[in-house]
Amino acid sequence: MTNLNLIQSALAKLETAYNPADVESGMYQTWEESGYFKPTYDKPKSFSIALPPPNVTGSLHMGHGFNNAIMDTLTRYHRMMGYNTLWQPGTDHAGIATQMVVERKLGLEGIKRHDLGREKFLEKVWEWKNESGGNITRQIRRLGSSVDWSRERFTMDSGLSKAVQDVFIKLYDDGLIYRGKRLVNWDVKLETALSDLEVENVEEKGSLWHFNYYFTDKTLTTKDGKNYLTVATTRPETLLGDTAVAVNPKDERYVHLIGKTVTLPITGREVPIIADDYVDAKFGTGCVKITPAHDFNDYEVGKRHNLPLINIFDKNANILAQMHVYQNLQQREANLEATPTAYQGLNRFVARKQLIEQAQNENWLEKIEPHELKVPKGDRSNEVVEPYLTDQWYVAIEQLAKPAIEAVEDGRIEFAPAQYKNMYMAWMRDIQDWCISRQLWWGHRIPAWYDKDGNIYVAKDEQAVREKYQLGADIELSQDEDVLDTWFSSGLWTFSTLDWGNDSDDGRALATFHPTSVLVTGFDIIFFWVARMIMLTMHFVKNADGTPQVPFKTVYVHGLVRDAQGQKMSKSKGNVLDPIDLIDGIDLESLVAKRTTGLMNPKDAPKIEKSTRKEFENGLDAYGTDALRFTFTSLASTGRDINFDLKRVEGNRNFCNKIWNATRFVLMNCVDKQGNPLAIDKDNNQALWELPEHWIVSRLNTTIKQIHDNMASYRFDLASQAIYEFIWNEYCDWYVELAKSALNDASVSDERKAQIRYVLLNVLETALRFTHPIMPYLTESLWQIIAPIVDKKQADSIMISDFPLANDSQINAQAESDMAWLQELIGAVRNIRGEMKLGNAVKLPVLLQNITDGEKAQLSRIENQFKTLAKVESLEILGDDDTPPLSSQALIGALKVLVPMKGLIDPTAELNRLAKAVEKLAKQADTLRGKLSNESFVAKAPASVVESEKAKLAELDSQLAEMDKQMGQLKAL
Structure with missing residues (x-):
């Protein structure tokens, strides 16, 4: 195609205004179908990221949008830098969330999972997953994420399931997995243990009840003459499981009572008074009831003092008819203690009410105080979570933690920002054994079998159990009903997704892309996911010399995405934004419906509807993917939380429009009025360059260096700022204006104009390439037009073209200094023009006073550009002792810029x-x-x-x- 046809075709493609929907339509599909996202194995260097697997049940939230923008920026950058590049996608089976969704769906048909049985229910889950599980991947595509979909993984895939099973069996055989009795977070509605991350602490107004526990020895008294101790609690029903009262060992009020006993009301149980530093002598009465089976802090006190543990609840938090008493955690079968008849079978909150009434009637309730507290609730069920003593499967952590600590200490794994290393180390040095079992049906079923005596056998299936343990066919076996915590399978994510343990794999993916280069994640899951990935990977994946291999070299930790006021986004607050709505736009009614549907508390709906209608009177505009991505990267500042303001997205859509219009202007200046192509000096005759060309090319190369430095240090905010500053302020606002005046000047030679066109196009093409990792759609669209004109179309797509490298020889300090001074001079004259309310058409006389010799030399190099852009009619230098006429003035350092007022003002x-x-x-x-x-x-x-x-x-x-x-x-x- 000739230059004329290229330019005319390009201009036809560029509408007068930027429309993101038109630009983005069909482009992702073209990229994917062309195989651009797939890695190659022919480069000396490799770069890989494992996508933190979103729940298969879910839809994208702003946190997903944020970390996808960061990961794709890194991936596209390294792909253009010539690395073997893999961004590994996948989804998590999300045990509790998925099971709840399917149970709720069946419930609408009047079916409970127990009606179906385990196998039939799991068939329903797989059906739902196959129907609805692709929603999250469609949304990831809408974000422009260049993941390799040919390698998409799911944590319940056969390959990953095999890896999970192999890891469990090996850890068990190594003595690092065991079954034991511990206190766990228990969801009474879902009837399963929860991780801490699945528990939300909700602030509520409650009460603090003060009860009197009388001394067993009737002759005992406190120092103020009372024959009882007063304890305060927010959970009166747990009194039934108390096994001690604790005081601080240094509390002089109670030292003489340590070792004595009190008799519990209702139960009549005699419990000791113990001393423990856990008790704050200054809080309340300084006496604390200890219920080791129903409070995590009490559990630790109980272990220190070898107290019995008394479980008063069944799995639904109803009071047991006979309480289960364990003298220690090693006791397999509980002793039974009869529960007072009046409380047997009561729901925990009914029991609380009844106990308070009994205490009032019997006069051992001292007082009730209002008390604000944080109530733990299941994030899925919204039920109050109970600390509950059950048999669960655990990973013994100490041996696994040691190499994981060393890897961070010696720098094999680095945190960015560095302060998160301290958070990681604090957790790891105080780590507890990890509860990995869940009482669900959906998930990786634990490969353990029991005989009638409760002996445990671990292998991949029943046949393997019999072979491994040499069991006869007459021994009846039953498989454990529990499944594994989803964090267990996702803890294997970096290597299990690269075909580890797959006998049919040639090992190329693991050898090329592991360890992965960087993990992008939020600080809230450093312990739950990051630490566990490090421990499990280092135990199972080895380097060629047999040393443990880390899962990633860098952990980039980002903050949470909050609303514009800094509040956490949540459905209950009605301040959630969906990144897809920001990309495509949404009308007000649809937005209201989204925000008020599926609330845990439907009573919040009217308030949320009102605030939504007030904030978004016309719904949400379509800002496009590029504007949203650029907003995320520009806010990605050293791990801090992000206050997300829609005005930033709007401003960045304007930035996209600025790039679009600049491209249109440049192209229009490459043809004459008849549409014939104007000369472009592709020989790049720099002898014809003047200050504007030397300056813009210098700034281009300086910006390229800044972007490389920013990418290396994970300062995406600074990279975005450098791109914005260069394109908008330096290229569009200054160089394009300087070029325009020269191209429209009849006295400028054709040769020089050809060189200006070359610089205009070449700099724009380069800027499109270094902007591409953040703004993929707009840059691809415009690069396909610009690159052929300047013979820079080295590839079929910008995403597989070369990322620009800086040319140090073109960084010109003098040109940058001269241009900076020119900009100050022009700014000074424009300010005076504004103050004097003079129109832009008026040419002004300008006087300069207190000018140095160095500034005089600079002036000789910039005078023409200064007069043209500042619209200066005449320029005169005054002596330092000259008295200027009455003038409006501005100062640039000691230099006075003066515009005489006579004839210009009233x-x-x-x-x-x-x-x-x-x-x-x-x-x-x-x-x-x-x-x-x-x-x-x-x-x-x-x-x-x-x-x-x-x-x-x-x-x-x-x-x-x-x-x-x-x-x-x-x-x-």
Whole structure:
């Protein structure tokens, strides 16, 4: 195609306004079908990221949008830098979330999972997954994420399931997995243990009940003469499981009572008074009831003092008819203690009410106080979570933790920002054994079998169990009903997705892309996911020399995405934004419906609807993917939480439009009025360059260096800022304007104009390439037009073209200094023009005074551009001792930039303006004079403050004197 046809075709593609929907339509599909996302194995360097697997049940939230923007920026950057590049996608089976969704769906048909049985229910789950599980992957595509879909994985895939099973069996055989009795977070509705991450602590207004526990020895008294201790609790029903009362060992009020006993109300159980530093002597009465089976802190106190553990609840938090008593955690079968008849079978909250009434009637309730507390609730069920003593499967962590700590200490794994290393180390040095079992049906079923005596056998299936343990066919076996915590399978994510343990794999993916280069994640799952990945990977994946291999080299930790006011986004607050809605737009009614549907508390709906209608009167505009991505990266500042403001997205859509219009302008200046192509000097004859060309190319190369440095240090905010500053302020606002004036000047040679066109196009093409990792759609669209014109179309797509490298020889310090001074001069004249309310068409006489020899040399290099852009009619240099005419002035350092007023302004209007300014400054000066004449102020204020006030007054007096002089000159006009 000829240049003429190229340019005319390009102009036809560019509408007058940027429309993101038109630009993005079909482009992702083209990328994917062309295989651009797939890795190659022919480069000396490799870069890989494992996508943190989103729940298969879910839809994208702003956190997903944020970390996808970061990961795709890194992936596209390294792909363009010539790395073997893999971004590994996949989804998590999300045990509890998925099971709840399917149970709720069946419930609408009047079916419970137990009606179906385990196998039939799991068939329903797989059906639902196959129907609805692709929603999240469709949304990831809408974000422009260049993941390799040919390698998509799911944590319940056969390959990953085999890896999970192999890891469990090996850890068990190594003595690192065991079954034991511990206290866990228990969801009474879902009847399963929960991880801490699945528990939300919700602030509520509650009560603190104070109960009197009487001494068993009737002769005992406290130092103030009472024959009882008063304890306070927010959960009165747990009194039934108390096994001690604790006081601080240094609390003189109770030292004489340590080792004595009290008798519990209702149960009549005699429990000891113990001393423990856990008790805060200054809080409440300084006495704490200890219920080791129903409180995590009490559980630790109980272990230190070898207290019995009494479980009072069944799995639904109803009071047991017979309480289960364990003298220690090694006791397999519980002793039974009869529960008082009146409480047997009661729901926990009914029991609480009844116990309080009994305490009031029997006069051992001291008082009730209002109390704000954090109530733990299941994030899926919204039920109050109970600490519950059950048999669960655990990973013994200590042996696994040691190499994981060393890898971070010696720098094999680095955290960015570095402060998160301290958070990681604090968790790892105080780590507890990990509960990995869940009482669900959906998930990786634990490969353990039991005989009738409760003996445990672990292998991949029943046949393997019999072979491994040499069991006869007469021994009846039953498989464990529990499944594994989803964090267990996702803990294997970096290597299990690369075909680890797959006998049919050639090992190329694992050898090329593991360890992965970087993990992008939020700080809230450093312990739950990051630490566990490090421990499990280092135990199972080895380097060629047999040393443990880390899962990733860097952990980039980002903050949470909050709303514009800094509040956490949540459905209950009605401030959730969907990134897809920001990309495509959404009308008000649809937005209201989304925000008010599926609320845990439907009573919140009217308030949320009202706030949504007020904030989004017209719904949400379509901002496009590129504007949203650029907003995310520009806010990605060193791990801090992000306050997401829609005005930033709107501003970045305007930035996209700026790039679009700049491209259109450049192309229009490559053809004449008849549409014929104008000369472009592709030989790049730099001898014809003037200051604007030397400057813009220097700034281009400086910007490229900044972007590389920013990418290496994970400062995506600074990279975005460098791109924005260069394209909008330097290229569009300055170089394009300078080029326009030269191209429209008949006195400029055709050869020079051809060189200007070359620089315009070449710099734009380069800028599109370094912007591409953040803004993939817009840059691809425009690059396909620009690159052929300047013979830079080295590939079929910008995403597989070369990322720009800086040319140090083109970084020109003098040109940058000259241009910076030129910009200051132009800015000074424009400010004067604005102050004097002179139109842009008026050409101005300009005087310069106090100019140095160096500035004179600079002036000789920039004079033509200064006169053109500042619309200067004449330029004169005054001597330092010359008295200038009455002028409006601006200062650039010591240099005075003066525009004489005569003939340009109305003296009367200017006198009125100055009179008002003098009145304002005089009031400020009088206030300062009064303060400084106050002997008390001068005596008491710090000397630095007094000197500062004196300096302010001197400055005001100087300004008033100058204005008085100007007014005298004006009156003489």
